[in-house]
Every structure is written in C-alpha cells, then in structure tokens.
Amino acid sequence: MERGVVxxxxxxxxxxxxxxxxxxxxxxxxxxxxxxxxxxGGDAWYETTARVDxxxxxxxxxxxxxxxxxxxxxxxxxxxxxRLRLDDDLPAIRATAPDDDIVRDAYDAYWGMHLVCDxxxxxxxxxxxxxxxxxxxxxxxxxxxxxxxGTPVEFDGETYHAYPTPEQLATASEEELRDLSLGYRAxxxxxxxxxxxxxxxxxxxxxxxxxAREALTRFVGVGQKVADCVLLFSLGFLEAVPLDTWxxxxxxxxxxxxxRGTYADTSRAIRTAFGGEYAGYTQTYAFHYLR
DNA sequence: TGCCAGGCGGATT
DNA sequence: AATCCGCATGGC
Numbered sequence: 001m002e003r004g005v006v007x008x009x010x011x012x013x014x015x016x017x018x019x020x021x022x023x024x025x026x027x028x029x030x031x032x033x034x035x036x037x038x039x040x041g042g043d044a045w046y047e048t049t050a051r052v053d054x055x056x057x058x059x060x061x062x063x064x065x066x067x068x069x070x071x072x073x074x075x076x077x078x079x080x081x082x083r084l085r086l087d088d089d090l091p092a093i094r095a096t097a098p099d100d101d102i103v104r105d106a107y108d109a110y111w112g113m114h115l116v117c118d119x120x121x122x123x124x125x126x127x128x129x130x131x132x133x134x135x136x137x138x139x140x141x142x143x144x145x146x147x148x149x150g151t152p153v154e155f156d157g158e159t160y161h162a163y164p165t166p167e168q169l170a171t172a173s174e175e176e177l178r179d180l181s182l183g184y185r186a187x188x189x190x191x192x193x194x195x196x197x198x199x200x201x202x203x204x205x206x207x208x209x210x211x212a213r214e215a216l217t218r219f220v221g222v223g224q225k226v227a228d229c230v231l232l233f234s235l236g237f238l239e240a241v242p243l244d245t246w247x248x249x250x251x252x253x254x255x256x257x258x259x260r261g262t263y264a265d266t267s268r269a270i271r272t273a274f275g276g277e278y279a280g281y282t283q284t285y286a287f288h289y290l291r
Numbered sequence: 292t293g294c295c296a297g298g299c300g301g302a303t304t
Numbered sequence: 305a306a307t308c309c310g311c312a313t314g315g316c
Contacts, residue, residue: 021297131298137314138297183312188299223299244297262306287297 001156006068006077011090013112014063018046020288021135022233023116024126024142025049025163029060034136049146049153049162050079051119056162058155073155085114096275097282102254103274106282106289113288115281116233120203121196122163123234128188128221130229135291137181144180145169169193188221195219202230209237210264224263232280241271241283246291 018026019034026048027033045062057074068086070076081087090112097103118126122142129141142163149168150161170193177186195218196202202219205212212235216227225244231237241247243263251258251270258269274282 127297128299130296132296132311133298133313134296134315178312181313184299184310185312221299225298229297242297245295246297291297 001071002073002075003069003071004075004077006070006080006086008063008066008068008086010088011112012063012066012068012084012086012114013110014046014061014068014084015044016110016113016288017084017116020110020113020284021138021291022284023118023123024129024135024139025118025122027143033139047160048083049150049160050083051162052079056151056153058153058160060156071156073153083117085117088114090114093278093281096278098273098275100254102250102286102290103282106285109289110285113285115238115284117236118234119163120201120230120234121166123230124192124196124202124216124219124222125169125189127226127229127233128192128219129182129185130226131185131221141180141182148172148176148180164193166193166196170197185221191220192222203235205231205235209239212237213240224267228267232284238278238280239271239276240280241267241274242280243267243270244287246287247283250286250290 026046029045029047043062043064045060047060050057050059052074058072059076059079060071062069068080070080094107126138126142130138146161146163149164149172153160153162172190174186174190177189182189205215212231213224213227216222216230225242228240228242232240232242243266255270255273258266258273260266260269271279
C-alpha cells in the first residue's frame with residue numbers, strides 16, 4: 001500500500017465536498033454516509049475508485065486539519081488534486097458571488113466545500129440515475145452498479161470494485177438494472193452505456209457552455225438539468241447552474257425576477273445573478289444548504 | 292396514506 | 305415551442 005499527505009493550501013472541507021450530492025462515487029467505510037449533514041465529519045475516512053493510466057485503483061482519504069492523508073494502490077496526490085479541485089481559490093470564487101442573505105449563509109454553513117471533478121462516464125450515469133430520486137439512493141445505485149459490473153480490485157485485504165466501464169455496463173440487460181432498483185432509469189442507463197461503448201464520448205463537448213449542454217442531451221436520459229450537472233461536476237463548466245426542484249423553489253422565493261419560463265432563459269438569468277463565471281459554485285452551496 | 296425525490300421521453304396541442 | 309402524462313422505488 002502506498003501512503004501520502006497532501007497539504008491543503010486554502011479552505012477545504014472534505015465531508016461537505018463528497019457528501020453534498022455532487023459526486024456519488026465516494027463511500028464511507030464507517031457506514032455513516034449522509035448522516036450528520038451540517039456537522040463537520042471530523043476525520044472520517046472516505047474511499048473511491050479511479051482509473052489511473054487505464055488501470056483500476058482504490059483511493060482512501062481523510063482530512064486532518066489542513067492536511068489530506070491518503071492510502072492507495074497508486075500514487076494518489078495528482079488524482080486527488082484533480083478530483084477534489086484542490087487548487088480552486090475559494091475566497092476569490094466567493095468574491096464573485098452576490099452578497100445576499102441566502103448566499104452568505106450557504107457559504108458560511110459549508111465553507112471549505114469544493115466542487116468535484118468526477119470522471120465523465122460515472123458522472124453521466126450517476127446523474128441519469130438521479131432523476132426524481134433522493135441523494136442517498138442515487139449513491140446506493142452507484143454502489144450496486146460497481147458491485148454487479150465493475151472490475152474487482154484487491155486493496156488492504158479487501159475486494160473493491162471499480163466503477164464499470166462503458167463496455168461493462170453496455171452488457172447489462174434492462175432487467176438486471178431494474179433488479180438494482182434503477183426503476184424506469186434502467187433502459188436510459190443501458191442505452192447510454194451502449195452509446196458511449198460505441199464511441200460517443202461524453203467528455204468531448206463544444207467549448208461553448210450552452211452548446212455543450214445541448215450536446216450532452218444526445219445521451220438517453222439526459223435533459224438540460226442532468227447535462228448541467230455533468231458539465232459542472234465533471235467537465236469543468238463552473239458557470240453551469242442545474243435547475244432542479246430545490247433551486248427552482250429558491251428562485252421562486254428569493255429571485256423571482258430570474259424566473260423566465262423556459263429552462264434556458266431562467267438558467268441564463270440565475271447564472272448572471274450568481275456572478276457568471278463561477279455561478280455553479282454558488283448554486284452548489286445553495287443546494288447543499290437549502291436541501 | 293399520499294406525497295415527493297438533484298427529470299426525462301414521448302405524445303399531443 | 306409549450307404542455308401533459310407516465311414512469312419505479314422507498315422514506316416520511
């Protein structure tokens with residue numbers, strides 16, 4: 001087993017980063033995922049899998065004050081830097097956000113939460129599964145997909161499963177996926193996995209944000225909201241503001257001028273209200289705070 | 292019990 | 305282009 005430490009250069013809170021409904025790829029071996037939200041998780045360990053040079057790897061991390069300690073099958077520092085966006089300058093990002101009560105309270109409540117940068121295919125499947133579903137259950141679906149279809153990886157005396165590749169998931173039948181409690185999302189996941197296995201790359205999108213959002217909707221089960229989640233939590237479009245039920249309620253209540261009827265127009269208005277370039281950061285704080 | 296959850300695809304208008 | 309409807313599942 002390899003071990004290491006990453007010194008954190010700015011505000012960082014591991015628990016809110018991985019338990020805020022951006023990523024469904026991290027687990028808590030203590031079994032307390034999504035408990036005690038709003039209370040700092042202290043030094044809890046988290047685990048995930050990653051592909052490093054195409055090979056499945058296991059990552060295990062915990063935060064101790066201003067350090068991230070890790071244990072892994074591989075050298076984990078560069079992977080963690082990317083996946084947890086460790087170089088994001090949080091104070092500078094917050095400075096672009098409006099200074100109203102909701103935004104201020106949300107940032108204060110979870111200060112240190114970073115956006116994540118999940119790999120595109122797992123992020124895409126996760127958010128296809130997210131339709132009309134609660135956060136903890138979306139997470140459970142990803143666990144079951146790994147167990148059922150992912151490549152086994154030995155680490156620290158236990159067997160882990162990497163997130164299934166598009167090819168592995170493309171072999172799944174609708175019935176097998178329904179047996180994992182995916183419900184009506186089962187054919188969406190199967191058909192999208194087949195598209196990606198056949199060469200459609202969800203990570204290959206236009207540079208223009210709205211064009212990129214439109215491009216992602218070619219995958220089955222991906223509308224504008226799911227596309228925005230993938231753009232924000234995997235593809236680095238930090239201006240993306242996913243309009244889910246929670247944020248729509250928030251817009252009605254606190255930013256009624258931003259309700260422009262259609263998704264595209266409302267999205268544009270709230271994106272501007274949230275400061276443009278990093279609007280997705282503010283949306284993610286608001287979502288986690290209000291949920 | 293009935294409602295709702297990080298919505299979407301397809302049909303209808 | 306906008307609107308309506310059906311769709312699984314489980315927690316409250």
